[in-house]
Amino acid sequence: MTNLGTMKRFLLARRPAGMPVEEDFQLGEVPVPQPEAGQLLVRAHYISVDPLQRPRMQESSSYGQTIPLGGLVVGRMVGEVIESRNPAYREGEFVEGMLGWQEYALSDGGTHKAEYAPGLTRVDPALGPISTALGILGMPGVTAYFSLLDLGRPQPGETVVISTAAGTVGSLAGQIARIHGCRVVGICGSEEKRRYVVDELGFAGAVNYNATSDLAGEIRRLCPGGVDIYLDHVGGATREAVLTNLQLRARVVLVGYISGVNGARPTVADPAIPLMSRRARMEGFIVYDYEDRADEARQAIAGWLQEGKLSYRETIVDGFEELPRAFISMLNGGNIGKQLVRMAGAR
Numbered sequence: 001m002t003n004l005g006t007m008k009r010f011l012l013a014r015r016p017a018g019m020p021v022e023e024d025f026q027l028g029e030v031p032v033p034q035p036e037a038g039q040l041l042v043r044a045h046y047i048s049v050d051p052l053q054r055p056r057m058q059e060s061s062s063y064g065q066t067i068p069l070g071g072l073v074v075g076r077m078v079g080e081v082i083e084s085r086n087p088a089y090r091e092g093e094f095v096e097g098m099l100g101w102q103e104y105a106l107s108d109g110g111t112h113k114a115e116y117a118p119g120l121t122r123v124d125p126a127l128g129p130i131s132t133a134l135g136i137l138g139m140p141g142v143t144a145y146f147s148l149l150d151l152g153r154p155q156p157g158e159t160v161v162i163s164t165a166a167g168t169v170g171s172l173a174g175q176i177a178r179i180h181g182c183r184v185v186g187i188c189g190s191e192e193k194r195r196y197v198v199d200e201l202g203f204a205g206a207v208n209y210n211a212t213s214d215l216a217g218e219i220r221r222l223c224p225g226g227v228d229i230y231l232d233h234v235g236g237a238t239r240e241a242v243l244t245n246l247q248l249r250a251r252v253v254l255v256g257y258i259s260g261v262n263g264a265r266p267t268v269a270d271p272a273i274p275l276m277s278r279r280a281r282m283e284g285f286i287v288y289d290y291e292d293r294a295d296e297a298r299q300a301i302a303g304w305l306q307e308g309k310l311s312y313r314e315t316i317v318d319g320f321e322e323l324p325r326a327f328i329s330m331l332n333g334g335n336i337g338k339q340l341v342r343m344a345g346a347r
């Protein structure tokens, strides 16, 4: 193998206080590693910025391991195998995994992914552009599919409310609910996003939470018969507003709490009362429980894509060094669909 010189990577320079800033991340340069027997070397084409990375930057993460100070920023990557000393992988294949914010990564070829393990998934470029392995055909896609179908259990004619509606998970989950005959109402943070989910994705309605002082009232207006399923990606006051509008026997799926990941802890009412009075069910969801069934989601989503039943967007910036800015922008709602960073020479 020829010497590939050096590569860039981002380390966690300090633990963000509230919303991360660029100085929390330190750009470093190290030699590109050489794979040993059993290992493969992956060159990044796209690197992902995901909300789930933010809690991992705290001293103690709410789920999975925390990133040590000075450690490599843990994040997902789709890349090309450029050297393989592992018989299970060939050079030229594409893989996805939790390989970190770095231009090249070594892997032992393992496939275990639970709790942020760096296990690989082989990417099938026939299913969609390789970037989608970080979005609708990747971890967020598996999340949208199973949180809605396994935990939400939608029935035709039911009303499904989805927060972060124009984001990666929300925009896909809403379309899957629509395909299953549900009436879908979104919650999102701008007028552009509101129009996107209604005009392009076929949601029955949506509310821009930044443009109303009465979110609960807006949801009541858009869901006059009540909410049968709520996919909660936000937590806090948004969840409280939806809970006051539940239909009998509603299902509330706890998928994310992005309103709280930067340390904001708004005071919200105890959810027990609306849940009890509506005989509703609230259940937590973690995508890694579905590792063994992920391909079922990928195939179904790819099929709907090919049939033209759903669409997706990506918000892409170019250049490895943009990673911290892209991450901060996503946490501020700057993305429609999946926020990605594209490396030079990406496919």
Ligand SMILES: NC(=O)c1ccc[n+]([C@@H]2O[C@H](COP(=O)([O-])OP(=O)(O)OC[C@H]3O[C@@H](n4cnc5c(N)ncnc54)[C@H](OP(=O)(O)O)[C@@H]3O)[C@@H](O)[C@H]2O)c1
Pocket (backbone or CB within 6 Å): 050, 051, 052, 139, 140, 143, 164, 165, 166, 167, 168, 169, 170, 187, 188, 189, 190, 193, 233, 234, 238, 254, 255, 256, 257, 258, 259, 260, 285, 286, 287, 288, 330, 331, 332, 333, 334, 335, 336, 337, 338, 339
């Ligand atoms: N449980 C699991 O296994 C699992 C797996 C994947 C993702 N998730 C969770 O699912 C959620 C969506 O993830 P994603 O990857 O699809 O991200 P995304 O929706 O593509 O991007 C994040 C979006 O969150 C919204 N947001 C940011 N701060 C907010 C706040 N204070 N209040 C309300 N909305 C806010 C922004 O949209 P607006 O402009 O609309 O505010 C932003 O665009 C996250 O909470 C994530 O942690 C959970």
